[in-house]
Amino acid sequence: MTTPVSPYACILFVGPDLADGSFAELFRQRLAALRGAAALADIVDTSSGYAELWQRVSEGQRPLLVIDLEPQSSSPHLDWLRSELGQLAEAEQLFVASAIGQSEGLPVEVACALIERPELHLPCVGVAAIPGHHAWSQIPPHQQRLLLCNGPRCTRRGALALWKSLRARLKAAGKLECAGGVHITRTQCQFPCDQGPTLSVYPSGDWYRVRNEAEVIRLVDEHFVGGRQVAELLMPRG
Numbered sequence: 322m323t324t325p326v327s328p329y330a331c332i333l334f335v336g337p338d339l340a341d342g343s344f345a346e347l348f349r350q351r352l353a354a355l356r357g358a359a360a361l362a363d364i365v366d367t368s369s370g371y372a373e374l375w376q377r378v379s380e381g382q383r384p385l386l387v388i389d390l391e392p393q394s395s396s397p398h399l400d401w402l403r404s405e406l407g408q409l410a411e412a413e414q415l416f417v418a419s420a421i422g423q424s425e426g427l428p429v430e431v432a433c434a435l436i437e438r439p440e441l442h443l444p445c446v447g448v449a450a451i452p453g454h455h456a457w458s459q460i461p462p463h464q465q466r467l468l469l470c471n472g473p474r475c476t477r478r479g480a481l482a483l484w485k486s487l488r489a490r491l492k493a494a495g496k497l498e499c500a501g502g503v504h505i506t507r508t509q510c511q512f513p514c515d516q517g518p519t520l521s522v523y524p525s526g527d528w529y530r531v532r533n534e535a536e537v538i539r540l541v542d543e544h545f546v547g548g549r550q551v552a553e554l555l556m557p558r559g
Contacts, residue, residue, distance in 0.1 A: 327386075327436055328384065328439070329384050329385060329386045329416075329436070330381075330382035330383060330384060330385065331363070331381040331382045331383070331384075331385040331386070332360075332363055332385070332386045332388065332436060333363050333364075333365050333374070333377060333378070333381070333385070333386070333387050333388065334352065334360075334363055334364050334365065334388045334390060334429075334432055335365045335367060335374055335387055335388060335389055335390060335391075336365075336366070336367055336389065336390025336391050336392070337366065337367050337368040337390075337391065337392070337473060338366070338368060338473050339364050339365070339366040339367075339368075339390070340364075340366035340368065342473075345366075347427070347429075348364075348427075348428065348429045349361055349364070351427060351429040351430065352364070352429050352433070355429065355430070355433045356433060365377055367391070368473060371405070374387070375405070375409070378406060378409055378415065379409055379410065383411050383414035383415070384414040384415070384416065385414065385415050385416070386416045386417075386418060386436065386442060387402070387406065387415070387416070387417045387418070388418055388419075388420055388432045388435060388436070389402060389417055389418065389419045389420065389421070390420050390421070390428055390432060391419075391421070392421065392476075392481075393471070393481070393507075394419050394421040399417060399419055399443065400448055400449070402417055403417050403443060403444070403445045403448045404445075404448045406445040407445040407446050407448055412445050412446050413444070413445075413446050415444070415445040416442040416443060416444055416445065417442070417443050417445060418435045418436075418438075418441050418442045418443065420432040420435055461498040461504050462498060462499055462500045462502065463498055463499070463502050463503055463504035464500075464501045464502060464503070465502075465503050465504070465522055465523065465524070465525070465545065466503070466504050466505075466506065466522070466523045466524075467487070467503050467504070467505040467506070467520065467521075467522055467545075468505075468506050468507075468508050468511065468520065468521045468522075468523070469483065469484050469487065469505065469506070469507055469508065469518070469519075469520050469531075470507075470508055470509070470510060470511040470517060470518060470519040470520070471484065471507040471508065471509070472508070472509050472510030472511070472514070472517075473510070474510070474514040474515075474517055475510075475514070475517040475518040475519055478517055478518050478532070479518065479532070479533075480517070480518040483518055483531060483533075483534075483537060484505075484507055486534055486537045487505060487531075487537055487540075487541070488505060490537055490538060490541040491503055491505065491541055491545065494541055494542070494545065494546050496541070496545050496546060502545075503545050513556065516530050516556050516557075517530065518530065518531055518532065519556070520540075522544070525550075527544070527550060527555060528555065528556040529544075529551065529554045529555060529556065530554060530555075530556050531554060536554060539551060539554070540554060
């Protein structure tokens, strides 16, 4: 198959879970069908971090386009990515486009279609600096910290939906980021993966397995409002 002509000398498809697993298998099959087998060398998996991406961009020809496939991408994430790339050599020839939320279809199809839409390519120079002082620059008031794993295996078990439910339930209970309340944070893999979705609480050091909406409600009502451990949801030690 002939690869479509592009104004870019290098195009990288970047995101987590692109090396192994069902999603990676489908992504690679469709990418090869759409852009040729040679495009498989342009995949950069970020499951373990972004070191490979910085190296690939530093060594890559210009102009270069990074297609961001991070499923939890957001405006702050893109600002961060562009800022980091903007510190590399010849940054004025580096561009980023996000495949998240652009249109319906498989991410690989959306990503390939983005290549032909230069109006959606963001430069990596001139990114607005982070304000020196802002409301979100303060430590939020809280008494407990809740860490919910959003690693690849917990995400496959529904951790992202649980994150949204936890925030909503804590807010409704008057326990979200307030005096005596809870500061909730998503994390990468916490282990133990086979018992997830994994949720840990500090300073108590409790580790819970929370699998559905009913267990979210019970955890918030009993642990964070009622102040008592939910023994049935605790992960076994050892």
